Amino acid sequence: METSGNFFEKVYKVAKQIPFGRVTSYGAIARYLGTAKSARMVGWAMNASHNNADIPAHRVVNRNGLLTGKFHFDGTNLMQQLLESEGIVIKENQIQNFQAVFWDPFKELL
DNA sequence: ATTCTGACGTGGG
DNA sequence: CCCCACGCCAGAA
Numbered sequence: 001m002e003t004s005g006n007f008f009e010k011v012y013k014v015a016k017q018i019p020f021g022r023v024t025s026y027g028a029i030a031r032y033l034g035t036a037k038s039a040r041m042v043g044w045a046m047n048a049s050h051n052n053a054d055i056p057a058h059r060v061v062n063r064n065g066l067l068t069g070k071f072h073f074d075g076t077n078l079m080q081q082l083l084e085s086e087g088i089v090i091k092e093n094q095i096q097n098f099q100a101v102f103w104d105p106f107k108e109l110l
Numbered sequence: 111a112t113t114c115t116g117a118c119g120t121g122g123g
Numbered sequence: 124c125c126c127c128a129c130g131c132c133a134g135a136a
Contacts, residue, residue, distance in 0.1 A: 007132095026118055030131095036119080038131045043117035062118060069117030 007035070011045040012052060014105055018059045021086040022103035023095060025063045032105040047072065058082040065098030 010033050018024055026046075030039040042060070046069065049055035058079045062068045070079040070093060080090045089096040 027120095030118080035131080039118040040116065040130095041118090041132060044133060046117055057117080060117075063120095067117090072117060 007033070007041065008045045008048060011042050012049060012055055014109070015046070015049070015055050015057070015060060017105075017109060018056055018103050019108075021088060021101065023059045023061055023065070023083070023088065023098075023101050024103045024105065025061060025065075027063050028105055029060070032109070043069065059086075059103075061095060065095035065102075067093045067095070 011029060014024075014029050014032060025039075026042040027036065027039040030036050030042045033042075035041065046055070046057040046060055049057055057069070058073070060069075067079050067083075067090065070077065073079045075081070080093070083090055083095070088101050095101065
């Protein structure tokens, strides 16, 4: 966690600031950090965030609002359940009204 | 060292 | 609508 660790740290920092009932995308975070083309690394960071209970990884989805990472959670639909418990409507692994619940770090966190 | 894959995104056919 | 290729970078085989 020294050189590249900084990147992960930034991702966590942003992820932690995602408010209740809101979601964001990997690309949005990556872009906010200045590594727009490394959106994959954001997802990788989430994978590593498994140790950090403070990281609401379930609130991070892809730009389609699709729960692409649901298979990485313990349960099969744990991610969906968590989001639904926050008032987010999901259908077929896809967030409904995604635009409304989307939390943009640029707009909100600027 | 080399190759592939991956919780992504964008662009082109 | 579907399929493909590229960029990006970290980790596993």
